[in-house]
Amino acid sequence: MARPGRPKKKTAEAVVKDIKRQTRRKFNAEEKIRIVLEGLKGEESVAEICRRESIAPALYYKWSKDFLEAGKKRLNGDTDREANxxxxxxxxxxxxxxxxxxxxxxxxxxxxxxxxxxxx
Incomplete structure (x- = not known):
């Protein structure tokens, strides 16, 4: 039986999830753009950039795709934006x-x- 006043023990899996949730980095738009542009320059490999920035290559490629799509829309004259x-x-x-x-x-x-x- 659980004793009153004593917290319940979490499973190891729950503890790991909590740690990941609390330590997840959040990148602002400027940081994402900087990272994508570094990859587009080609001076370093994408793998090296991802390792240095501690991001998954899939995340880099997602940002890169979003960046290029946004640029293409803007150049085509698409000035639509989401209203708040x-x-x-x-x-x-x-x-x-x-x-x-x-x-x-x-x-x-x-x-x-x-x-x-x-x-x-």
Missing amino acids: TTEVNELRKESDNLKMLVAEQALRIRVLKKDLNGLT
């Missing part, structure tokens, strides 16, 4: 306001037409 939630909410509010304005104008036009038909 604030922008989306503002656009929805503006859309609702414009719909309301159109409905009010349509109602006014209908009323004026009825008044005009009543005069003739």
